[in-house]
Amino acid sequence: MIRVAYLSGATIPSMSANSMHVMKMCQAMVQEGMDVRLFGFEGQDFQPNVDIWNHYGVSSPFPMELVSPRGPASHYRLAMRAVWSCKSDFQPHLVFARHLPSAVIAAVARYPVIFETHHVPAGRLQPRLFRNLARSVRLERVIVITSPLRTMLLEKFADVVHDDAVLVAPDGVDLEQFDAIGDAPTCPYLLPDERLVATYAGHLYPGRGLELVLAVAEQLPEVRFVIVGGRPEDVEIWRARVHQARLKNVTLTGFVPNAAVPRHLKSSDVLLMPYQTRVGLASGGDTAGWMSPLKMFEYLAAGRLILSSDLPVLREILSDANAVLLPPDEPQAWVAAIRRALDDPAWRQRLGERAGRDAEQFTWRRRVQACMVAEPSDVA
Numbered sequence: 001m002i003r004v005a006y007l008s009g010a011t012i013p014s015m016s017a018n019s020m021h022v023m024k025m026c027q028a029m030v031q032e033g034m035d036v037r038l039f040g041f042e043g044q045d046f047q048p049n050v051d052i053w054n055h056y057g058v059s060s061p062f063p064m065e066l067v068s069p070r071g072p073a074s075h076y077r078l079a080m081r082a083v084w085s086c087k088s089d090f091q092p093h094l095v096f097a098r099h100l101p102s103a104v105i106a107a108v109a110r111y112p113v114i115f116e117t118h119h120v121p122a123g124r125l126q127p128r129l130f131r132n133l134a135r136s137v138r139l140e141r142v143i144v145i146t147s148p149l150r151t152m153l154l155e156k157f158a159d160v161v162h163d164d165a166v167l168v169a170p171d172g173v174d175l176e177q178f179d180a181i182g183d184a185p186t187c188p189y190l191l192p193d194e195r196l197v198a199t200y201a202g203h204l205y206p207g208r209g210l211e212l213v214l215a216v217a218e219q220l221p222e223v224r225f226v227i228v229g230g231r232p233e234d235v236e237i238w239r240a241r242v243h244q245a246r247l248k249n250v251t252l253t254g255f256v257p258n259a260a261v262p263r264h265l266k267s268s269d270v271l272l273m274p275y276q277t278r279v280g281l282a283s284g285g286d287t288a289g290w291m292s293p294l295k296m297f298e299y300l301a302a303g304r305l306i307l308s309s310d311l312p313v314l315r316e317i318l319s320d321a322n323a324v325l326l327p328p329d330e331p332q333a334w335v336a337a338i339r340r341a342l343d344d345p346a347w348r349q350r351l352g353e354r355a356g357r358d359a360e361q362f363t364w365r366r367r368v369q370a371c372m373v374a375e376p377s378d379v380a
Contacts, residue, residue, distance in 0.1 A: 001035050005092040005111075007082045007102035008040040009075065012066060013055050015203070015231060015255060017294050018118075019043075022098060023056040024174060028364035029096075030060040037090050039082035039102070041074070042066035057177055057258035079105045086111065094140075094373075100129050107138040114371065116143035116169075119287075120152050127156075134160035140373045142166045145292035146313050152290065169371050170317060172364040173297035178262045187224065187267040189251040194224045196342050198307075199268035201261060202295045204230035204238055207288065209274025209309065214241065215331040217250050220338055227252045228264045265302035269348065270341050273299065273308040276328050289313060303356030305348045307337050317362075322355040 006026050010019035022040065029036045043066075053061055065085055067078050079102040086092055087109065095111045097103035103115045113133070121130040133139055134157060142165055144150045150166050187197045200213055210227070217225040227238065227250065235254045242250045256264065265271060273296060277288055290313055299306050300322065308318055309328035318325060326333045341348045 001033060002094065003035045003090065003092040004029055004037075005082065005086050005090060005095045005106075006036055006038045007079070007095055007097040007099050007106060008038060009078065009099035009102070011041040011043045011069060012038075012064065013043045013050050013052050015229075017203075018098075020056060020258060020294060021171060023058055024172065024364045025096075025368065026062050027058045027060045027174075028172070028368040030062050031365055032368050036062045037085075037092070038062060038064045039078065039085070040064065040066055041069040041078065044068065044070075051257075054259050055257045057174060057261070059176070075099070075101050078102060082106075083109050083111075096371075100126060100133070103139075104129050104133050104136075107133055107136040110138060112140050112373075113138050114140050114143060114373065116371070117153070118145055118149070118292075119290075120149070120156055130157065131160050134165075139165075141371075143169050143371050145170055146290045146316055148313055149290035167371065169367050170362060171292045171294050171297055172362050172367040173294075173301045173359055175301055175359065175363055177259065178266065178298075178301045178303075178359075181262050181266050183266075185263050185267040187226070189226055190224050191249075194222055194249065196223045196270065196338070197226060197268045198223050198270040198272055198338060199226040199228060199264060200272040200274070201228040201265060201298070202230075202293070204234040207276040209272075209276055209328065210238060212274045212276075212328070212331055212334065213272060214245060214247060214250065216334045216338065217247050218245065219331075219335050221249055222342070223249060223338060225250045226264065226268065228261065229253070229255055231255070261298060262302065265298060265304065268302070268304055270305045270307060270338060271299040271302060272334075273306060273314075274328060274334070275309040275311055275314070277311070292317075297359060297362050300355045300359035300362065302352075303359075304352045305341055306351070306355055307334060317358075322351060322358050324351065 008022045010022045012019050026036050026038050067081050082102050083105050095106040095113045098116045103113050107113045121127050147168055150168050190197055235252050239252050306323035308323050308325055310325035324337050
């Protein structure tokens with residue numbers, strides 16, 4: 001059995017997509033027969049006594065070692081702790097890292113390293129660290145989530161990274177969670193005079209298109225709009241905006257654990273992904289050019305009609321065959337698409353069924369199979 005140390009900078013538990021990605025990847029590695037140990041930061045400020053496995057919808061647990069995120073050198077403390085634990089106890093065959101300092105130190109310790117990044121290393125120190133890692137004979141490959149990100153990485157680090165060293169692996173979905181739900185759960189928020197449920201799931205950061213959702217909801221009183229997720233402070237801001245606009249057909253659920261997300265999506269008729277041309281993160285920045293949203297794959301797995309902003313990077317997964325791609329800044333186009341969904345259930349069902357079939361290409365287990373190397377270099 002191959003032993004894999006997953007070295008992550010994610011805070012666990014937390015509401016971040018980063019931590020969700022890490023937990024799902026570790027679960028998939030376990031399901032693929034690997035012995036996995038996860039290293040990361042402890043979510044000290046999160047809900048007390050949270051059930052981590054239910055929070056992330058993980059059914060195949062694995063051991064974790066979490067360190068405090070406090071202090072200016074916390075990232076290097078995490079890296080040293082992880083590599084020390086590997087040397088003294090776990091002795092992995094391979095290190096899979098989503099944390100650049102940990103990847104560098106693991107390579108120095110002569111472990112074979114697969115490094116995954118969801119951004120181009122930037123700033124004063126990260127490019128230097130990445131170049132050191134890229135020059136190491138212990139680096140097996142680099143994983144990125146989209147083709148645009150691969151292009152950006154290769155352009156910036158052409159002196160140390162070659163084309164065949166960088167693999168594109170889109171994010172994934174846990175199909176078992178959706179299969180367990182059944183076909184048509186009832187939406188608890190639908191009122192008797194409403195004919196359709198349109199759901200947005202995810203964070204409520206700038207650029208996620210919540211303004212567009214409210215503008216569309218104002219014109220479609222016969223549709224129930226459900227907004228699932230968000231940090232408590234963001235949910236309160238948007239609840240106030242819904243109240244101010246006197247929208248009776250909009251429900252904000254607040255945060256729900258990942259295990260509950262499939263039921264929300266499958267109890268909907270239409271799933272909304274109204275990304276804007278600039279898409280923010282909790283830490284700032286703009287990811288619209290290279291993102292691979294986790295919710296896109298969950299939407300596919302739900303087998304419902306997807307209405308998405310027509311951004312070039314999303315066309316790596318979505319097309320006119322499995323979604324409706326719309327201008328991100330034209331609410332009337334979204335109104336027209338939802339009206340068609342109301343009037344043409346056969347069209348709605350056809351696109352949703354195709355989305356469900358396409359989701360089968362993007363399971364976390366398939367992603368793990370694509371990312372892993374056949375024979376890692378020997379550990380010295």
